Amino acid sequence: MKKSNLLAFAFILISFNAINYSQTRNEENKADFTFVFCTDIHLETERNAVQGFTQAIDTINKLQPKFVITGGDxxxxxxxxxYERADSLYNLYQEVTKKIQMPVHNTMGNHEIYGIYKKSGADTTNPEYGEKMFEKRLGKSYYSFDYDGWKFMVLNSIEDTKKSKYIGLIDNKQIDWIKEELAKTDSKTPIVISTHIPFITAFAQKYTGSTVANDSSLVVVNSKEVIDLFKGYNLKLVLQGHLHTVEDIYIDGIHFITGGAVSAAWWTGPNMGFEEGFMFITVKGDEFDWRYVDYGWQVE
Known part of the structure; x- marks a missing residue:
């Protein structure tokens, strides 16, 4: 095989049950900055979830990252x-997260969408119906911010099918917005995406079988279209939630990291061998390291 053809193949690294990854492999390098990606908190009044999340926050505060990105749910x-239950949980989340000592950038998950399941009895004319509850309480469902030469793009990967279910999708409005954002971004700028529903995962292949396709509620169905928008740009990292597992899939120079879950198995203990935890990411120049932090929660 010609060398040029060989290089055309994507290099794929899939890592399950890993607790850390280093691009530089040099732990002595001083970090430019650190941040936390904590996903799938599933805060509720039951199952000692408030105590568990508070313990996670205490650990985050001790690590002193520059900011926190939440990954949805x-x-x-x-x-x-x-409405009363949803309202009370949003209020609880806003109250507990006041304990976080650094800026928090929220990603919307499917569990933040109000009332689209028929059993909720929600009135579709309610001004907080659907995604509007998140937007009213926590801000825009997709946006970007910059930190120390890196660009972060937080996406809304949830699409209401209007049939009492959701799928993973980046809608046309966001596609246009991404194009506009990239048009004003230097091609060398390192970029990080946060999405609740994964773009790329081996979840179904690992836990069900090698020939099984991922369900449309488990992955973003138009992820290839979205990723292709970043050709010619320096997309380094896609942070993902939803699956309560840890993955690092490396394709074409991009890491697709599924970030475990603060709640593990919804506050009942480890999920598929993964403890309650979050991602701690260290940035140096245009490279990064990550490790999954088990913050020590024990189910009572």
Whole structure:
């Protein structure tokens, strides 16, 4: 095989059950900055979830990252609950996260969407129906911010099918917005994406079988279209949630990291061998390291 053809193949690294990864492999390098990606908190009044999340926050504060990105599924839940239940959980989340000592950038998950399951009995004319509850309480469902030469793009990967279910999708409005954002971004700028529903995962292949396709509620169905928008740009990292597992899939110079879960198995213990935890990411120049932090929560 010609060398040029060989190089055309994507290099794929899939890592399950890993607790850390280093691009530089040099732990002595001083970090430019650090940040936390904590996903799938599933905050509720039951199962000692408040105590568990508070313990995670205490650990985060001790690590002193520059900021925190949440990966969605912040509460449990708004999809199929009454307005009163959803409202109380959003209020609880906002109250508990006041303990975080650094800026928090929220990603919307499916469990933050109010009332789209019929069992909720929600009125579709309610001004907080669907994604509007998140937007009213926590801000835009997709946006970008910059930190120390890196660009972070937080996406809304949830699409209401209007059939009492959701799928993973980046809609056309966001596609246009991404194009606009990239048009004003230097091609050398390192870029990080946060999405609740994964772009790329080997979840179904690992846990069900090698020929099984991922369900449309487990992955973003148009992820290839979205990733292709970043050709010619320096997309380094896609941070993903939803699956309560840890993965690092490396394709074409991009790491697709599924970030475990603060709640592990929804506050009942480890999930598929993964403890309650979050990602601690160290940035040096245009490279990064990561490690999954088990913050020590024990189910009572």
């Amino acid at each position: 912040l509460i449990m839940d708004a999809l199929g609950q009454t």
